[in-house]
Amino acid sequence: MNAPRSTRSAPTRDQFVALDTADRLAPLRQLFELPPEVIYLDGNSLGPLPKATADRVQRTVRDEWGRGLITSWNHAGWIDLPRRLGDKIARLVGAAPGELVVADSTSVNLFKVLWAALTLQRQQATQRRVIVSERSNFPTDLYIAQSLAAARGCELRLVGARELAAALDEHTAVLMLTHVNYRTGAMHDMAALTRAAHDAGALAVWDLAHSAGAVPVDLNACGADFAVGCGYKYFNGGPGAPAFVWVHARHAAQFEQPLAGWMGHASPFDFHPEYRGASGIARALCGTPPVLSMAALDCGLDSVLAAEPLGGMRALRDKSLALTRAFADLVDARCAGHGLSVVSPRIDAQRGSQVCLTRDEGAYAIVQALIARGVIGDFRAGEPGVPDILRFGFTPLYLRFVDVWDAVEHLRQVMQQGEWRQPRFNRRHAVT
């Protein structure tokens, strides 16, 4: 599946329509409630609503809660949801059944696994007290690491993406990275960096927020130590959907989780006054699972797993790369002269499922003007040395090639007519 090349003759919308006709994944779009007038390029921030979700949540509320009342913890299988959903996610990230659970938020799970990693290092009586991460990592990851570093007498060392391997040394306890950068879409080589961490005697903690469900991930093949990820992005679990946490089997028996709640107890319903952690990943649970949110996440996961008979993550990845490549090439070809540049890596193996553009001026307003036209992407503010970004996520489950064409056509018109300069597009909202 290759997007038309812009080198020979100018690309046309018909060529993109033809790509959709040939797309084996095209029927999956039917699984989603998508407003017909919208081109949704923000599934990397909040996945869209699967058609199955509303009924499922309603059944959970009306039948399971309303009629089954407390018996639904057993009869409707509520108590198994963290593990059952975890097993579905495991299939999508290269983990084995029983190695992964759904719980809490990404931020909270990151706290747990970073704590666990630091404790494993201390148990081996190492003097390692540095957490290495990337300066442009997602803020919550950095904040969690800062709070842990303060609590545990450690140091957080932030370096650029290219300096990571060189920053690992005999003082490094943990390499903590987000696989796909939220801002640029740049993707790390998980296998190589995990190996580099291990060679230096450090443990590797991966945040899969922008990769789980978007790119093939193989946690066990990479030999990663811990991983966390998000339920409401590419897993389409709904706003605030619970997150997931994975621990490699070699640590499952001894990792220490700091939030020792009763759901992580070896036998929670014995109501024993002493904490005794469950064996394995169940120990990563803390409190009562949010059943309604889990029901919605279950439908979101099924929407991704629906691709399995059609080639699964590999097929999704091929289409995602074709979509992102086509978008970047079309912006180059059709929006030339408007000061926009593609900042996401052009090399496929280094790019997640998004394309980011930058412009010296007006990035926020351009995104707002596009949203007014029904093309929903988002804006991420820069900082000294990092430009403002227009961010477009491409989810192959429901996006069409013609959406890529139409989105770029809207962008071309917004730029050509200076539409973004209107004052209404330059007022900031609370959530960007």
Ligand SMILES: *Cc1c(COP(=O)(O)O)cnc(C)c1O
């Ligand atoms: C989206 C995202 C999060 C979200 O964390 P929450 O606890 O769900 O708010 C965390 N880390 C990264 C890298 C993300 O992209």
